[in-house]
Amino acid sequence: MKIPSQYTPQNFCLKCVGCCRFSSVRSKWSPYFLPEEIKLFKKRGIPLSLRPKTKKAKLIFSKDYCFCPFFDPEKNRCTVYRLRPLDCTLYPFLLEEKREKVYLAVDKNCSYIAEQFGTREFKAYLGKLFRFLKQPKVAGYIRKNRRIIGNLTEKSVVSLVRLPFLEK
Ligand code: SF4
Incomplete structure (x- = not known):
């Protein structure tokens, strides 16, 4: 089972000015790259500059905001959209750890989520994502690469379902 397509429709994202921009150069929201994704970027000859400990992209500082090195602010687009990391494909959903428990949050x-939260479509997508993450191969890979599981404290992040198969 492949990861379900990103929940927020692309035309909605292209009109938004939220994603891929960050409030600080060391933002915890910076995208995390899994080892397979790093290998793929290398293979394709795409330079990837990551913070050594966290394996998160080194952000670019501009006077208004910081942004992902793969973001084109003029076109408001990701320049590696087809290769973007799982961390970005999951968004606005994310994995988070709270008191040793892991949740799909x-x-x-995300203004699309603000409109869609709790709808039948939202719940159906949540179910698909849960089933994708629960696959033994996927869960095993995430357990080995736990840095994709965040520890975000922002009030906007809402825990939805516990994922015990991702816990230590
Ligand atoms: S990789 Fe693409 S989708 Fe992910 S933060 Fe960077 S520009 Fe945005």
Whole structure:
């Protein structure tokens, strides 16, 4: 089972000015790259500059905001969209750890989620994502690469479902 397509429709994202921009150069929201994704970027000859400990992209500082090195602010687009990391494909859903428990969570700062939260479509997508993450191969890979599981304290992040198969 492949990861379900990103929940927020692309045309909605292209009109938004939220994603891929960050409030600080060391933002915890910076995208995390899994080892397989790093290998793929290397293979394709795409330079990838990561913070050594966290394996999160080194952000670019501009006077208004910081942004992902793969973001084109003029076109408001990801320049590696087809290769973007799982961390970005999951968004506005995300994995988070709270008191040693792992949850599938969602960021209500996404304006599409603000509209869709709790709808039948939202619940159906949540079910698909849960089943994708529960697959032994996927869960095993995430357990080995736990840095994709965040520890975000923002009020906009709402825990939805516990994922015991991702716990230590
Ligand atoms: S990799 Fe693409 S989708 Fe992910 S934060 Fe960077 S620009 Fe945005």
